[in-house]
Amino acid sequence: MIDFYANKMMARYNHERVHVFNTYQCYLKSTPSQLIYDADKAEVLGYKLGAKLVRGAYMEQERQRALDLNYEDPIYPDKAHTNSCYHNMVEILLKQIEKKKCEVMVASHNEFSIQYVVERMRQCDICPATGGIFFGQLLGMCDQVTYLLGAGGYCSYKYVPYGPIEAVLPYLSRRAYENKGMLKGSQKEIELLKGELKRRRWNVLSSAN
Numbered sequence: 001m002i003d004f005y006a007n008k009m010m011a012r013y014n015h016e017r018v019h020v021f022n023t024y025q026c027y028l029k030s031t032p033s034q035l036i037y038d039a040d041k042a043e044v045l046g047y048k049l050g051a052k053l054v055r056g057a058y059m060e061q062e063r064q065r066a067l068d069l070n071y072e073d074p075i076y077p078d079k080a081h082t083n084s085c086y087h088n089m090v091e092i093l094l095k096q097i098e099k100k101k102c103e104v105m106v107a108s109h110n111e112f113s114i115q116y117v118v119e120r121m122r123q124c125d126i127c128p129a130t131g132g133i134f135f136g137q138l139l140g141m142c143d144q145v146t147y148l149l150g151a152g153g154y155c156s157y158k159y160v161p162y163g164p165i166e167a168v169l170p171y172l173s174r175r176a177y178e179n180k181g182m183l184k185g186s187q188k189e190i191e192l193l194k195g196e197l198k199r200r201r202w203n204v205l206s207s208a209n
Contacts, residue, residue: 018103025056049102
């Protein structure tokens with residue numbers, strides 16, 4: 001139902017620019033075919049597709065629902081398949097971007113995927129600032145990656161969830177579950193900050209002498 005209304009809103013508002021994005025969860029087996037269908041539909045009807053790519057964080061709920069209702073597990077069996085799907089979806093969308101038919105939000109905290117997209121943009125000669133590819137991460141997660149992208153001229157965003165605490169905390173816990181490497185990333189950020197502080201302290205001492 002959400003996909004239906006998202007496509008209706010895109011058909012209404014996504015003409016000169018993309019104002020409406022639909023989210024594509026790459027851990028779902030059905031997502032590649034859904035994306036191809038939506039991209040073809042947008043091209044035929046003459047509007048631009050807005051695609052936000054995420055891996056997804058409802059694995060337990062999706063699998064439990066499939067078990068309760070006795071249908072096939074809709075989730076890929078492991079992380080490797082999900083990663084492969086994510087990158088395959090990027091390739092599908094790159095073809096649409098080359099035709100000026102879509103814009104993409106790469107919503108990921110996975111550094112390998114971000115590096116993959118940046119490299120493919122370079123190979124396809126897509127302008128970081130105006131090429132229609134954006135990067136987004138949750139504030140407090142992978143901040144060093146977001147800031148590095150911004151410094152390199154890429155369109156990078158931080159987003160902040162807000163609302164009642166009983167609604168926000170489950171959301172944040174799902175993000176943390178989705179990104180189990182977050183603590184390692186936080187340690188990496190700490191080490192980077194320590195290195196920068198040492199560099200600045202050394203510069204101050206050197207200039208004083």
